[in-house]
Amino acid sequence: MDVRENSVVVTGGASGLGQASVRKFIALGAYVVIADLPGSAGQELADELGERARFVAADVTDESQMRRVFEVAGELAPLRVCVHCAGRGGALRILDKEGNAGSLQHYEDIVSLNLVGSFNVLRLAAEQFAKTEPVNGERGVCILTSSVAAWEGQIGQIPYASAKAGIVGMTLVAARDLASRLIRVCTIAPGIFDTPIISRLPEQVKESLGKSVPHPARLGDPKEYAALAAHIVENQMLNGETIRLDGAIRMGPR
DSSP: OOOTTSEEEEETTTSHHHHHHHHHHHHTTOEEEEEEOTTSSHHHHHHHHOTTEEEEEOOTTOHHHHHHHHHHHHHHSOEEEEEEOOOOOOOBOSBOTTSOBOOHHHHHHHHIIIIIHHHHHHHHHHHHHTTSOOBTTBOEEEEEEOOTHHHHOOTTBHHHHHHHHHHHHHHHHHHHHHGGGTEEEEEEEEOSBOOHHHHTSOHHHHHHHHHTSSSSOSOBOHHHHHHHHHHHHHOTTOOSOEEEESTTOOOOOO
16 A cells, blocks of 8 residues: 555554654655644644644544544545554552452543544544545555553553453454455554653663563664554555564563
């Protein structure tokens, strides 16, 4: 898939992995719609990047807001790619120190944002892709974001790990389901990346996290995520696959 003069939607595009993806696809000649929350730096990023970028404030769990995102993308140019980076963590123990059950509401909130939000974005992107004419045998590519926590969730990550495992589970099913529509679906599962959440940690903590990666022994650069997303779009045989991008790390229980 060649993204030049086509449109790309990036959720969570105002920062971190999403922002790196926005910059990458702009550099490749695409029009990019940055979808992020109203309080994000999405408009500032769009202003910086110029006429090929648009910011649309949206919550990925909200159907009407996300429909607007895809409508704007379709107005700019045919929509060919969606990179879904929006999501967040949230610590939760099954039992607290006093032996009380963990919050069901907190669990539901994290799963709703990360997993239900992923399905919402996937289905609405697919709907828009299906309206376009095929180019070189395909209509569009949707890239979801999981995490190594899908396999090695640490203590306290139970809602996040549940949701990210769900994204892995939906990837092959979605790719098979959408194959007849000439739409590909892949997922990237990052390890420890230098995102805004990590950047707030003390330097010694960041250094320790980086050294826990076998090779290269450092934090991942969001540009490396963006480069993989661009390669997935380019390589037509990548479909139904979840790709770990983690420097061979396997997370311990804590």
